[in-house]
Every structure is written in C-alpha cells, then in structure tokens.
Amino acid sequence: MSGLNYRHLYYFWVVAKEGGFARAAQRLDMAIQTITAQVKALEQTLGYQLLKPAGRGVALTEAGQAAFARAETIFQLGEAIPEAVAQAAAAPAARLAVGVSDGLSKLAVHALLQPVLGAPTLRLTCHDGEVEPLMAELALHRLDLVLASQPPARSDSQRLVSDRLMACPVDWYGPARLLKARPRAPLVEQLAQLPVLLPTAHSGLRTRIERWFEAHHIVPHVVGEFEDSGLMALFAAEGMGVFPLAVFGADRLAPSWRLRCLGRSAGLYEEIHAIRSRRGLHHPLVKQILAAAAEASLRF
Template identity: 65%
Template sequence: MSSLNYRHLYYFWVVAKEGGFARAAERLDMAVQTISAQVKALEQSLGHQLIKASGRSLALTEAGQAALARAEEIFRLGQSLHDEVRQAASGPALRLAVGLSDGISKLAAHALLAPLLDTPALRLICHEGEVEQLLAELAMHQLDLVLAGQPSPPNPNLRLSSDRLLGAPVDWYGPTELVRKAGTDRHPERFPDCLADLPVLLPTGHSALRATLERWFDQRGLVPRVVGEFEDSALMAVFAARGLGVFPVSRLGADDLALMRGLRRLGSCEDVREEIHAIRSRRGLHHPLVQRLMASASA
C-alpha cells in the first residue's frame, strides 16, 4: 500500500469541515477542480469512496466518517507539535498547578501567588472547586498545591500535609455612596453598627470565613440585610463596585481593590480573620515554586 499523502488528507478534511468543494475552494483560494482531484487521489490511495452526492450537497460515506475522525486527530496533534516546538525553542516552562477551594478569597489567593508571577517561562494553571475534589487531584499529582480555608482532613491514604499560610484581618468595603451614607469616614465608631442599615454582600456557606462572620454578627447583635452571596471574592467586589452593597475582604487581598474604581473602606474587624492553608502532597514539598510561595508567605 502506498504511503498516505497528508496534503490530500488535508484537502479532504477541509471539504468535510466546510460541507462542500466550493466552500473548501473559497477557504483555500484554489480551484474546485484541483481540490476534487486531490480528494479523488486520496480515495484511490485508501481504496474506498469517502464522499458521495446527497441531493444538491455532499455526504460522507462510512469510510469517510472514519477518515474524518482520524484526520481530526492528526491535525490536532499537528497543532500540538507546533506549540510544543515553539515552547521548547523558547526554553522550558516552569509549570505550577494550583487548586483554589471554593471558599477562599480569590483576591487573597492572587496576593499569595503574586510573588511568583515574575518567574521566567512560568505556566500557571489554576483550578477552582470543592476541597474534596481538589485534594483527590492533589493526591493523584494533577495539582502541585491546594489553597483552602481549612487544613486537610486527617486521611493517611492521601499522605497530604497542611501549613497555615496566613490569618489576615478582614476589612469592609463598599461603593462610595454607601460608605458616605454610613459616615464612618468622619465617625469611625459607627462601624460595625452601620452594617444593620446597609445592604450586605457575603461569601457563601462554602467559605470558612462565612461561619466566622456569622458568629461575629451574633456576638454584636447584628442582623445584616444580605442582598448577595458569592463564592468568588473578586466577583463580589465587582458587584459591590456597581452599587449592590458592602462586603468583607481579607486585608491581604484588599490591595487588589485599588484596581476597581468606586470602592472605599468602610471599617475593619480586627478580631475576624480569614485563614488560608497550603495543602501539599509529598511531591509538592519539593516543587521550587511551592517552596518559594511558602517562604514568601512566612516572611
């Protein structure tokens, strides 16, 4: 059997994707007759008809469908080859796969990862999900590190270790109009009682911070009017900036709020702290970027 002509296969692939010879010719800027001849040559090489007439259009035969499926795989691999060669030519990438649990502040997570972002050839991959799912991926070495609001639960089968990275105080921010209404810039003592009169945004129940805030409200006899709940602190900040309400944020992530216009600090609750724990597998203990993150957080 003669060797496969990949140019012929490519023309067939374009015809199949475009749904006809005329569209394929327009896409390739070639004559219809030329493309038709190339596909005929492929059919002769394979010994099977790949395309048949179906009314005024064309349809793939069963052999054509099998050929198209394999062509999709071949050209996808071809694109991967280009990408891998380009990456190899530019130097090896340093990959870091991080799992971010649903419950932690994404603004705080960004601040923790910020010291790594200047790493040459960094390839940062962030997955978000439930803690249990992320820990399973960590145990299977699909992730190098998980950032969560609580330590890893005891499980000798997973062989994971946890370190508390930080416990940052929580500040409250809101749109300028609501902060002015509360008057805490002139009368700081109005905080936190002013929260009872303002629309409040909170993290969802996935977050360990939510439970801490609920206890804090109870201790002060506050019944906030909750108008929104968010898993993502950055998304919560966006809605707050649009005027929806005031919200709590870890002081570690508060620096990123400067990137959003229209947000002002309402007050601070020093006795409420958001904790973030780094959970690692044994392999993650030796990852250079994980070690760098741990050192930066403890500095």
C-alpha cells in the same frame, strides 16, 4: 477508516494544493505514476473519487473537498511539530497546578501567586471549586498545591501536608455612593444598618464572620451570598451592599472600583492554608510561594 494510509493522504494533499500531478511530482521529486497510484489507492480506501480532470490539471470533487479540508488541518499541524518540539526542548515549561477553594479571596490568591508569575516558561493552571474535590485531585497528584480557608480533614492529614500561610485581617468595604450620605459611625453600628454581602456557608471565613457578628450582637441584613469573592465585590461596587475583604491584596481593588473602607473587624481573620501532597513537597515554585507568604504574613 482504520485502514487509512496517511502517506497516501499526504500525496493527495500535495496534488490538490499544486493543482495537478505534474507539479506535485516536481515538488515531491517523484514519478507522476507513483503519485497517481498512491492517490488512486486512497480513493479505493475511502470509496469515493477525490479528484477530477480540470484543464491541464485536476480539481477537487465534493468528496475531495471534504478530504482536503481535513488533510489541510492534519498536515498544517504536522508542519508545526518540529518548531514546537524544539521550543519545548530548549525551554521546558515550569508547570504549576493550583486548586483554590470557593469563598477564598481571589485578590489574596493572586497576591500569593504573584512571586512566581514572572517565572520563565511558567504554565499555570488554576482550578476553583469545593475543598473535597480539590483534595481528591491533590491526592491523585493532578494538583501541586491547594489554597483553602481551612486545613484538610483529619482523615486526609496522614497523606497531606498543610501549613497556615497567614491569618489576614478583614476590612469591610462598600460603594462610595451607598455610604457618602451616611455619617461616620463605629463599624459595628454601620454593619447593623447597611445591607450586607457574605461568602456562602461552606466558606471558612463565613463561619468566623458569623461568630464575630454574634460576639458583637449584630444581626446583619444579608442581601446576597457568593461563592466567588470577585463576584461579591462586583455586586458590592454596583451598590448592592457592603462586604468583607481580606487586607492582603485589597489595595488592588478598592481604588479602581471606587470602594470605601468602613473599617476593620478587630479579631476577625481570613485564614489561608497551603495544602500539598507529600510527594509534591519539593516543587520549586510551591516552595517559593510559601517563602514569600511567610515574609508577607509578618506585616500582619
């Protein structure tokens, strides 16, 4: 198949679409004999007859139908290339590849990225995963920015730059139907009695929550652990339990999911760190995200 001549394939495609050699010759402004010879050469290369006589024109054989289907895809894509090239040249895409560590509040991440979402021709790619693989992708310059709940390991600190974007207070939320029958009580008492949903153990927030529980002598009844904060919120909204939620971005979730705020964990914060390679320090969209986050963090 390496000897396939795409010019021959194109002539065959035109003949098949026009239904005959004469109409194809008229469309291509070429001699019928030339087009016939090109199609015969394609049939010899493939080893099968592609066209057969049908009245005053031609029809596709079964082999020809298979060839035509592939040719249709190829040349339709080819016809779209000039327009795609022109669009790309006129408005180069503003590319931003972001890695998001497991357990980080997706609402907070969306709020952090919000300042650049209106950028013209933005091409945003988000990767969600564990910190170490994301660091590897960042080191290979496949990511422009990693958002994580903790700074990079010391072994990575020489080739990466990390800034703590914010230390965001954490509130506890639960579904209204789970809480409405309960009298108002201090947050510590409620968390000791209610079913609790938590981030998984490798989340930086989970470690801080456990320390906060210990400091307040709370032994929680943990009924679920989640890597994805959005999934944790969904299960909470369905009545499974109460869960922690960073204040930044929380106003977008609670009303629509009929969640009620139990209270704020005094002294408990979700940290969000922005990690970049030194080569990517001057990415304009990353700089815009960091500047907006610095301004937002003043509210906390």
